[in-house]
Amino acid sequence: MNFIGEDNILEVNRVNMAFGGLMALSYLSFKVKRGMIKAVIGPNGAGKTTLFNIITGSFPPTEGSIIFKGMPVERLKAHKIAHRGISRTFQTVELFDNMTVLENVMLGCHTCIRTSFLASGLRLPMARKKEAQIREKAMKILKFIGLADKFKDPADSLPLGEQKILEIGRALAGDPELICLDEPAAGLNETETYVASSLIRAINAKGITVLLVEHDMKVIMNISDEIVVLNYGQKIAEGSPREIQNNARVIEAYLGSGS
Amino acid sequence: MLRIGKLPIAVFALFIIAFPWIAHKIPPIENYTDIMIFAGIYCLITLGLSLLMGYAGQISIGHAAFYGIGAYTSAILTANYGFNPWLCMFFGMIVTAAVAVLVGAPSLKLRGHYLAMATLAFGIIVYIVFNEETAWTGGPDGMTGIPGLSLLGFAFDSVDRYYYLVWIFVFAAFIFTANLIQSDTGRALRAIHASETAAGAMGVDISGHKLLVFVYSAVLASLAGSLYAHYLNFINPSTFDLFFSIKLLIMIALGGMYNLWGAIIGAGLITFLSYEWLHYFEEFEVIVYGAILLLVTIFLPKGLAGTPEIVKTWFRK
């Protein structure tokens, strides 16, 4: 059971996103309470990934604001937002294919353990200690996600299911308070999906808020505390999984399929 | 190659230490020590460039400018004002760093071809300045009377002594750069190279890192320039022209940019080509370089240092 706080860790306020003449998002507003797992669902093209890109700083919205921990972040660059405590995974896996499994997660620690340029180059004891800390932390995460025995392997040698898990592990390494998962179950079979869902639950049990885009309705219904439904860039419903299941507009827009 | 082993460094160090002694024993290659000094000076530049091009994935066709700024700063301050050469060398590195920040910050926001052209234009502008500001630089005739280097009374006034001085710097730079690559900074650079989107999402300040590497490579080039000036005791602008920037590119391409050893191999080979093997075929110099660059780009995109990897994958098949 997870503990959901009273405060809103994330607020999406009347966010508009126009690409030329196309309105990808239209006055979208919703809130995410700290500690919850909130899912964003909707048909393809509904604007879900655009929403994620805005929240994580790929580009600013045309209008509106994103409030994280009480402060507006919509104009910040991606790396600054990462330092504030938001982490993410990508719809198509964006691992660093020129690095090993371990190194990918070690890079994830970039936000929390910083070494100076000179200290790194001179390999001062402080730098060496921090490097050891990073390595240790990364190994812990690999153990947590179940990939510890593959730490030396090149990241792109893993099967897709494990790559997605690795990406989640990398996103965890920076001690985020909010993690945005973009279709973590896409392309996975039943077993892999089960592993992914369990991992998401375990992450949430540690107190990390999860914002999740997903098409697999079983996963959504199983793990989400609340669901927001988008269609054509607008919010058409928001509520608990049960409420959403019975919502006529959602059924109409989305045909309730999935699995 | 990401694990930069200690053994190859030790072996190479032994080779470098023994080289002048070997050269003295074999009269036909006695002048090779002198050539190795230039190889070392160029290694300093290629080490930084290799980091910039191979790891950060950026390109610079104007690095001769930083080489020149270091050389001229050292030359002007020591020959005309008599300041301490070591301080001037350090000051030159600071000046170069400042210029690199000014030029790099707007340039590195540019992509591919635009960045290449921006660095190209910058390099040529600096070259023109060297030629035109005769009051400072002596113009096309260059500057003479640049003092040599000495430390606590020990003067680096022989070829052998200067050789060891230069190569001490090269090893220091090599180890520093290798440490960087194997640190969080190196990982951040590799991340930028692999996926800028993911790197940014994981908190890597992409433009900050690109600028950092650019400035680092500029500073190394500046150091190289100062060492060059104090060795020849004479410099002139033609050393720092566009063709030298392209020669640096050839060194990196030939040696392999994804590997620090590539920087050493490339610099070494081209230096010997330049000073020794092509010496008698001067008219062919340009065409040979062009051919090398083209052939390497088509057939050996990872350079010579990347060949072991290619051979390994070949055997796996």
Place this chain on the structure above:
Amino acid sequence: MEKITLAGQIFQYLITGLTVGSIYAMVAVGFNIIYNVTEIINFAQGEFVMLGGLIMVFFYAVVKLPLVVAFPATVLLVTLVGILLDRLAIRPIRQPTVLTLIIATIAASILIKGAAMLIWGKDPYDLPAFSGRNAITVFGAVIQPQYFWVIGFLIIVVIALSIFFDRTIVGKAMSACADNPDAASLVGINVQQMILLSFALSAAIGAVAGITVTPISLMEYDRGAMLAVKGFGAAILGGLGSFPGAVLGGLIMGTIESMGAGLISSGYKDAFALIVLLVVLFFKPSGIMGSIEISRIKRF
């Protein structure tokens, strides 16, 4: 002798600027043709100009062909070089990335330069002016008739290209490639051939520029790099990919350079164009005619 007024001087610089600007415009047009079809910036573009001048010298001074015959012969030969460049330097690259293509065209440019050095040596060469050297004086400015040939050929090139791209099937096919190579190949357009054609066309235009400018400023083996950079600057200034932009950019670039050299400092002549290039790249890389949307969508 007429008194040279400041106005006269400025007019002189303007005319010189427009002339040299026409050369930059032709180089810029050449850049755009290749860029539009392939998104490659051909660093060897300036070498086509150099070759145009030097090969013309060969045909005229050595083979003793009359100018009228030597001109097309030169253009043909340089076009061949352009084709070779595509075949030998660009096509063979197995995994084209921005970096490797940049290096490949740089390699090609120094190869060509090296070959030119072997064949012609380092000396500058001259060609007779097409219609003599009796300068005419307008408003105190001395104008060589050759200037009109240069500007004239720019106009001819621009008109010819517009007809080619808008009215001929091949030209339209090339435009289609530029717009969307995948769609173009789906409708049966041979993209490889279009790329080849773009290099050939660029080389030809470069040659024309080289032939017409040699009687004014001579030609030597290493003029290529500077022409390429300035021509690129002109292309960027006008908006990369835009032909009217290239012409405008070239003329403006030439005028700024000429004015700068005349009024400020002749030693820094080359630097003016380069500074313009840097300013454009840093502050408005889309140039005068370009728009940010276009520059973002391009693959590189």
